[in-house]
Amino acid sequence: MIEPWLAELTGRDDAPRQLRTRSGSRLYFFADLLVKVHRPATDAAELGQRLAYCRGPLLTPLDPIPRLLLVDGPDRPPGLVTRWPIVEVLSPEATPPWTESARLLARVHETRITTPVPGHGWPARLARAVALAPAELADLGRSLLHQVYRRNEPQRLLHGDWHLGQLGRTAAGWCLLDPEDLGRGDPAWDLARPAGFWAADLLPDADWQEFLDGYRAAGGIAIPAAGDPWPVLDLPARCAVYVAAMHPDAHPSDTAQALAEACRRMAQLSL
Known part of the structure; x- marks a missing residue:
């Protein structure tokens, strides 16, 4: 009813x-x-x-x-x-359209901010993850959050919660879904999940490179046009891994375990 x-x-x-x-x-x-x-x-x-x-x-x-x-x-x-x-959403069995995803994000990032818009959703998402953290990873989360709050971010438009589940397809082609965390800030946050999963050995090199090349080819402004993108992506990527690890039920067990291990390595390196 x-x-x-x-x-x-x-x-x-x-x-x-x-x-x-x-x-x-x-x-x-x-x-x-x-x-x-x-x-x-x-x-x-x-x-x-x-x-x-x-x-x-x-x-x-x-x-x-x-x-x-x-x-x-x-x-x-x-x-x-x-x-x-x-809209049609991406099937888990389908080959992800990494190049098209990167192009869509690059287009969002080049959008001029002409009317008021809030900050993006990553700081609040990270804070919620810290509240869920087990004792052994709580200090790591607080350290990441402190670094995020200290950042002086560029004020560009970004999606704020991008992952493959945020892709939809209409008759006109692929588009981005769910603007609930869209806002202004550093567009590098939209590259955080694939970057973090690649660093945690959960995304194949070829997929990461396709995404990176597609973003650069589209003129994406979040990372340098050439050279090592990691100085820009390091903190967002680590935060993305941490947030994902605090939601183990959202992932297959082997992925959840790999995310937790990545967080333990980060915690050890921060000592």
Whole structure:
């Protein structure tokens, strides 16, 4: 049975497929429509600022302004709701389009910031990971967080939570999904996950090189056009590995173990 608020919003009477994300968002999938109830404590003004940049390489929402709806009844705070077109997502068995992903990110990074937009989501994500850390890795997380807060970052637009699950395909081609952490800061953060997984021996050299070459060929500004990118990527990559390691249930057991081992090595090197 479809929830009354959802029926009123969509004009549908068929029950959608539902999914709750790790961050607390709720997704309702219809045949041609996705309704998203954003995670609790999402700031309405900041989300609206982020949605204003959802064009070009980023999937455009059907609602340019998020709606406040009583999704949990009249006695609970309203939720922020947006509607999106249904897109094809990358299958786990498919060969990742590393070059196209890199091109999309390079296009985001070259976008001029012309209206207010919040900072990107990595510092908050890292802080949440530190709160989940076992005692042996808590100091490492606090050290990484301290280094992040001390950074003087360039103020460019970035996706803020890029990984392969954030790719969608429309009739026009691949695009980037989920702008909930989109914001201003250092675009190197969008390269953090593939960089970190490559450094942890979880991404093949050929895939990493294809991604890196594709980004440079597209004029990406996060790293030097030639030479060693690691001075720029080192801290974001280490943070990405740490965050991933604090969510072992999100990975196959061998991947989770490799991430934990990488964190232990980082902790030893920081002594």
